[in-house]
Amino acid sequence: MAVKKKAKVKAKKKPAPMNAFYAQSGGVTAVINASACGLIETARKNKTKIGKVYAGRNGIIGALTEDLIDTSKDSAASIKALRHTPSGAFGSCRFKLKSLEDNQREYERLIEVFKAHNIGYFFYNGGGDSADTCHKVSQLSEKMGYPIQAIHVPKTVDNDLPITDNCPGFGSVAKYIAVSTREASFDVASMCKTSTKVFVLEVMGRHAGWIAAAGAMASDEDCEIPIVVLFPEVEFDQKKFLARVDQLVKKHGYCSVVVSEGVHWPDGRFLAETGLKDAFGHSQLGGAAPVVAQMIQKELGHKYHWAVADYLQRAARHIASKTDVDQAYAMGKAAVQFAIKGHNAIMPTIDRISNSPYKWKVGMAPLSKVANVEKMMPSNFISKDGFGITKRCREYLAPLIKGEDYPPYKNGLPKYVTLKNVAVPKKLKKFEI
C-alpha cells in the first residue's frame, strides 16, 4: 500500500510550468488592458502549462530592473475589470532595446531576470517599435542559449502594423473621432448663421492617416455632413484646401475639418512641428488645428473653433468600439494559446474574412515580417481630391467602429479598476539602465 501511494505521488509530479512575463509598451489605448485581461484570464485557465503571469512595471523597464508585478495577487473580478479599463494597468514605457550587438548587457540582464523568476514566455503588448523589441527577445534562444518564447500582442491606435487587418486600439479611437466629429458638426451647423462656420479637429496619426480617415465616417447616407480631411499621406496644398473649405461653407453654410497631427508641407515640415522629440526619436507634435484654423480666418474670413483631442481620443473607453474590445481580448487570449502550442517569434493577427456580414478570425504572423514595417493607408482609400475617403475605405472602417461596449458607472463616472500591482520579491542585484 505505502509503495503504491508513493508511486502515485511520483506519477503526478511534473516539472513546474514556466512563468510568463507580460508588458505593455508605447502609447496606451482604450483597450490594451482588454488584451491583458484576455491574456491573464487564459493563462489562469491553463495553469498546468503556464505558471504565474508577471507583469513588467512600466513595460520592459520592469524586466530590466527586476520590477515585476505578481498578477496572481489580483482577484478574478479585478482582472475581469481590465476589460473595461483604459490605459496600461501595469504602466507602459517608451524604451526601445538596441540590437543584441549594440547592447548585449541589457539582453544578458533580461536572461538573468528570466532565469531568476523561471520565465519561459515573453508577451509584449505594443506597436511597431515594440514588435521589434519582441523580435529581438525571441532570438535569445538561438543567440544566447536561453529558451524563451516571445509573442507580440498587437496594439496601436495608429493602425500601422502590417499583416493584421487592423490593430486593437484603433477601432475605439476611430469610433471616438467619428462620433465626436458628427457631434461637433451638428454644433457648427447650428451656429453657422451668425457665428462659427468652420470647426477644426486635430487627431493623432504621425505618418498614417487612419485616424483622420475615421473623421470622414461621421458623414454617411443617413446623415450627410460636409467634412474635409487632411491626411499625412497627402502633401498639404494650402490653396486647394482653402478653396475646398470655402466651397463647402458657401454650399452648406459650414464645414468641419479633421486634420491629422502628421500633416506636412511639401518640404516635409509638419504644420505643427514643435522641435521636441520622444525617446524613439519621433518629433513631438501638437497644434496643427490652430494653424489650420487661423489660416481659414486670415484667408477666408470665416469664424472658426478648433479642438485638439490628444489623449482624450485614445483613452476614451467610455465610447469604445465593441469590435475593438472583442478583438483586443482575443489577441491576448490567442497569444497564450499560441505560446502553449510552442510558438515563438510570432504575433496573433486579426484576419478579415468578409465585410458584410463582418467576419474575422485569429491568424498568425512571423515577427520577422512585422518588426519595423509601417503599414500606410492604401492609396485607393483616399479620394481623388485628397480630402476624403473612398467607398473601399468606408467598407474597411465600418465594422471596426461598430457596437458599443459601455463600462459600468458609479456616481456618474466610469468604474475603472486600479490593480494592487504587488511586487514580486527581488532576487538579483540592482541594474542601472
Added chain:
Amino acid sequence: MAVKKKAKVKAKKKPAPMNAFYAQSGGVTAVINASACGLIETARKNKTKIGKVYAGRNGIIGALTEDLIDTSKDSAASIKALRHTPSGAFGSCRFKLKSLEDNQREYERLIEVFKAHNIGYFFYNGGGDSADTCHKVSQLSEKMGYPIQAIHVPKTVDNDLPITDNCPGFGSVAKYIAVSTREASFDVASMCKTSTKVFVLEVMGRHAGWIAAAGAMASDEDCEIPIVVLFPEVEFDQKKFLARVDQLVKKHGYCSVVVSEGVHWPDGRFLAETGLKDAFGHSQLGGAAPVVAQMIQKELGHKYHWAVADYLQRAARHIASKTDVDQAYAMGKAAVQFAIKGHNAIMPTIDRISNSPYKWKVGMAPLSKVANVEKMMPSNFISKDGFGITKRCREYLAPLIKGEDYPPYKNGLPKYVTLKNVAVPKKLKKFEI
C-alpha cells in the same frame, strides 16, 4: 332639431388658440434639443390652448426675417428623437436685441410677425444674454400694446444663470469633462515613468469656473487622481501653480491640469487671449492649455500633452448626464405649462430639495431678476489653495453628472435626427436686419 344642432355647433366653437414661437439662442448644448422636445411634445398635448409651435430658423433672426419653421410638419418620432440629439435643431444665433428705446424698429417688426402668424407665446431657449432679450419681448404687452407671454427656457453650459440651482446643458458638459479627465489621467499615469508627466485639458467657462470644477470630480474616494484646477475666479499665480504641479509629479509621478479658458493674469489679461470678439462683445478665447503646458515644460522640464475640448465638450450627447437630459426636458415642458396658466416674463427653474437622495422640483423666477445677472461659483466651492474644489462643491456637482442616457446607434454612430424644418409661408415684406 335643426335649431338644436346649430346650438351645439356654436357651443363647440371657440376662438382658435394662439400659436407659439420658439427659438434657440447662443451657444448650443448636448441637451437644448431635449428642451425643445419637452416644449413641443407638451404643446402638442395641449392643442386647445396652444396652436402650432413655430420655431425661429436661427433663433430670433428667424422671427425678424419671418423665417419660421412649422414644427407640426415633423412626426412625433422625429420630435421625440430631439431628446437624444445634440445641438440646435432649428439653428441658433448670437444676436442680442437692443433696448426698446434704442431699436424700436426691431420690436415693431417682431410684433408685425407675431400678428401675421397669430403668435401669442414667445419661448426663448438660452443663457443670460437671451434672458435679457426674452425680458424685453415680455414688455411688449405693456409698452407697445401687443399681448404676448414671453417665457425663457434656461440653457447654458456655463451654469451661470441666477436663481435656478443649475442650468440645463451644464450637467452633460460636467460629465464629459469629469469622464475625460479621469480617462486621460489613467493614460498619463501609464506613461509617466518614461514619457508624459503632465496632461493639460482646456475647458470652457469664460467667467465662471463651473466646468473646470467638474474636472476635479474625476478624482473621488474610489479613484484618487492628482488634479490641479485653474479657475477664472482665481488670479493666475504662476509660481504657486508650478510649485503645486511639481509637488504632485514628485509624489504621484504625474498630474493632470484642468484649465478654464477664462483663466487670467493678475492684470486681467486672459492666458489665451486672441483679440477676437464675438457678437456679444465677449473676447474669443482658445489656447490656454498650450500656454500652461509650455510653461510647465520650460520651468519644470516635465514632458506634457495637452488637449482643447472646445465644441466636443458641449456637443457630447453620447455621454450626456441623465439628470441633465431629464431636467432639460422638464424645463421645456414647464415653459408650456406656465404659459397655459397665463404667466409672462418668467423662467422655469430647477429647485434643489435635497442632495442625498437627490431631489429637485420645477420652480419659477421672474425675468427681471434673471436678465443680465451672472452667477459665479460661491467662494466656498473653491479650496483654500485655489487649485481644487471643496466638499460642498462636490456635493453640489455630484447629482448633476449622475446617470447615463445613451442615444440609439446605427452602424457604430449615434442616430441623431435632422428635422425637415419646413418653412411657414411668408406673409410680410422682407426686413433687413
